Amino acid sequence: MHPPVADIVHRLLGRAPATLDASERRALAGFESGAATSRDAGDEADARSGFGDRLADRVAAVGGSWGFIITFTVVLLGWMLLNSDVLARFGMAFDPYPYIFLNLMLSTLAAIQAPVIMMSQNRQSMKDRLAAQLDYEVNLRAELDIARINHKLDALHAKLDRLAQAQPPA
Template sequence: MEKLDKVKNKDILDMENQNDETLNKLHEIVKKSFEEEQLIVDNLLHPPKETLSQGQLISDKVARFGGSWSFIILFSGILIIWLIYNSLVAKQDQFDPYPFILMNLVLSCIAALQAPIIMMSQNRQEEKDRQRAENDYMVNLKAELEIRSLHKKIDMLLQEEIKQLFESQVTHLKLLKQMSDHIDKLEKEIKNRYQQ
């Protein structure tokens, strides 16, 4: 019976040790996943600062103003005043008589200058969109790493659980064998006593 108790105590200690080992493995997986994700988190929390040249700042402001209602209203007002002034004043006071050649030249120059400035601003916006898409990719990558980490943990837990169940079955079979042997031994002793 003492032998049986020793085997039981040993098995209980082995199971506790296995649980401790499993917890240590889980802690290692968690620690490793945090280390892998740290770079991604740093990039998301501290994006590189954008340094703009004077030309880029000006192109952004011009594009912002050129695409606003303020610009449309102001420019329409100037054109209407231009047309009314050059149509109603005396011929000698008109600085751009009908067919308004100077106004066509000014409009062409404004369009020719405004188009590349807006293109520069759009190129910078495309760069910002690319950076935003890269950040989205980093977030998705972080989520994928988390999912992989969870899969590793679950797989490891399942493997350890299966291993513990198998070892527990082996231990129980050994105990049953020992009990069976012990019962057989007792039966023999009892038979020997009655036969004597």
């Protein structure tokens, strides 16, 4: 690392470059190489996700939609109507009031769906932390670039001052 970069890092972060964490080192490596630092947090999170993560997101997306709520309400009302009125007339109601089998299925669905939705929420929290980390890296890179530009402008200003002082008076 060139001394100006080490000096800029020390002035900006108040630490030696050897003590930087992984995200700061990535930002510094991008700064030194001139490579782009910004990345899409959604793409990064998707690249790191496994099948279970994607499945949890999908289940949460479906289970948390109006389409699911409306469809589920229609199915429940249909179940109750079928077992209370239609099939009951023929003595074929397989789950008459108080709908014990329906309650069992609803409890099972809730027992499975709740942890899956919590997994999806945890994944969203991870995405948020990743987005904050990537934002920090970009902000740090921008601060380092600005500090480098200021350092160059200061050096240029000092050189111009020396040239102006070396000029004989007109």
